[in-house]
Amino acid sequence: MFKKLPGDEAQNLVSTTPDTAVVFRPAVLRTPAIVTIVIFAWRLLAGALRLLWRHPIASAFVLTPVAVTYWYGWRWGLGLVTATPLGLTAWFFLARPSFLRLLGWRLLAWWRLVWVYRRHWQPVMIISGLGRHLRGRDYLPRVVRVSCTSWADVVTVRMLTGQAVKDWSDRTEHLAHGFGARSCRVSIARSGRLLLVFPRRDPLATPLPAVPVPDEASVGPVEVGKCEDGKPWLLKVHGTHVLVAGATGAGKGSVIWSAIRGLLPATRAGLAQVWALDPKRMELSYGRDLFGDRYAASPADCADLLEAAVKIMQERADRYAGLQRSHTPTVDDPFVLVVVDEVAFLTAYQSDKGLKLRISAALATLTTQGRAVGFGVLAALQDPRKEVMNIRNLFPDKIALRLDESEQVDMVLGDGARDRGALADHISPIPEQGAGIGYVRLETSPDPIRVRAAYVSDSDIRAMAMEVTA
Known part of the structure; x- marks a missing residue:
């Protein structure tokens, strides 16, 4: 009934010698030459198009x-x-800018695609476990396109069916070393597609001087430094709360003073006020004249100042009730930024339990109710553990400067932030190389952004204080 093909008789062979291998020839199907020619011609035409x-x-x-x-x-x-x-x-x-925009980056992207990514794509995918080799065939994610900026390659990838973003974020180190980059960051482009960012150089390696004081009185966003893509780092302080975490010497003061510097015109115009809590008596004391009587150093004074802020906030909320849901800065109702230099000293390391409870309750009230009525909190700390700062989730925007441990990155920026490229524990401890460098996670986006805050020197702070007092 059925025709026997070559190789069918192999199942009937019996070998009595243990070390004798059974050899048989598989079935051979001969393809007509015209079919082979048509297939190759079609592939050649499709490849050219x-x-x-x-x-x-x-x-x-x-x-x-x-x-x-x-x-x-x-x-x-x-x-x-x-x-x-x-x-x-x-x-x-x-005309170098127009050359790079219209032609240069496109040619570089084509060269990087051919020489780096397609050349090493198959071994990197297989070894890292993002591709599969089954029955003699490779199943690999596909490179959709490569684009270049002045500092990085952005590779758009189509994932294999059934893959998840976590499969890629767990292998960022494999991808970075496989393609010769210092790091790799993963973000979602759309369903089934990812953006892999491979930096070619570090545009934040050089310390930044203090940002010039703005000419216009505004409550933000204020420019405090530069992002990795070369754009100004605009920090939102009005309508949100910001938590800054970093080890000693990481540059927390640069973030704080750059934010105060950006609010200086609004402070002179009476549209903003900065209330300073300086339990270490070191960082904010340089510009004490900027704050007037809204400065506190001892724990008791800090508790009194926070409770005074809560009282004004609640009075303002009573006046706004049923009339408005958002705050517009005016001279009568200015924006109030409460700056706490070392919040852990007040909330965790304070020996007086009564003061600790008062301070914790006031901070919790400000961070839960202050956004809508024009009160913001900018807090800095060194230890981001929850037992040290149990209200850190009440800060929508978070900044992670240099940290000591990899686990602390997710404590500050949220779960999975380090897997997506926020390597705050890899920032250099040398001040000239790493001070002020960090990663920002905004309320509106889960993807961390690498930034560097401008350095505000002591002379800059004193000049600011003299300008306000004058």
Whole structure:
């Protein structure tokens, strides 16, 4: 009934010698030559169209001289090939921003795609466990596109069906070392697609001078430094609360003083007030004249100042009830920023239990009820453990500067932040290299952003105090 194929008789062979291998030939199916030719021609055509679609500029560089040579002769083609590098060189030196925006980054992205990512994609995916090799076939995630900025490569990847974002965030170190980068960050582009960011250099390696005092009186967002992509780091202080965590010498003072510096015009205009709690008596004491009688150093004075802020906040809330749901700064109702330099000293290390309860209750009240009526809290601490700061989840925006342990990153920024690239425990302890560098997680986005705060020197602080008092 059924025709026997070559190899079917192998199941009937019996070997009596233990070390004798049974050898048989599998079935062979012969494909007609015309089918093979059609398949190869179709693959060649599809590959050429895909190349033109994905890399139009690089393809134009190759095809244009060929077309000119074909239509006008070899002299015109040679002239075009000679004149093009000269024109591009002149464009690069005379108008570098437009050259990079329109051509330079595209050519670099094409080169990085060919020489780095496609070249090493298959072994990196298989070894890291993001790809699978089953029955002689590789199942790999696909590179959709590569784009370059001045500091990083952004690789868009289509995941395999059934993969999760955590599968990639758990292997960021494998990806970084596999493609020769210092780090890798994972974020979601859309369903089934990820963005992998591989930095080529560190744009935040150089310390930043103090940001100039703004000309316009505004309560924010205030510029406090620079983001890794070169954009200004704008810190929102009005309508939110900010928690800054970092080890000793990590640069917490840079964040605090840069925020106060950004509010200086609004302070002079009476639209903002800064209330300072300085239990260490070191950081905020340099600009004590900026705060007037709204400065406290001893625990008892800190408790009194916080309770005074709560009283004003509640009075303002009673006046707003049923009339407005958001705060607009005015001279009568200014924005109040409560700055606490070392909040753990007041909430965890305070020996007087009565003062500890008063301070904790006042901070909890401000962070839960103060946003809508124009009260914000900017708190800094060194130890982010929950038993030290049990209200850290009441701060919508968080900043992690240099930390001592990897577990502390997730304590500050939330679960999974370190897996997505917030390597705050890898920041250099050398002040010139790492002070002020950190990662920000905003209320509106779970993805951490690498930033560096500007350094406000002692002379800058004294100049600010003199300007306000004058």
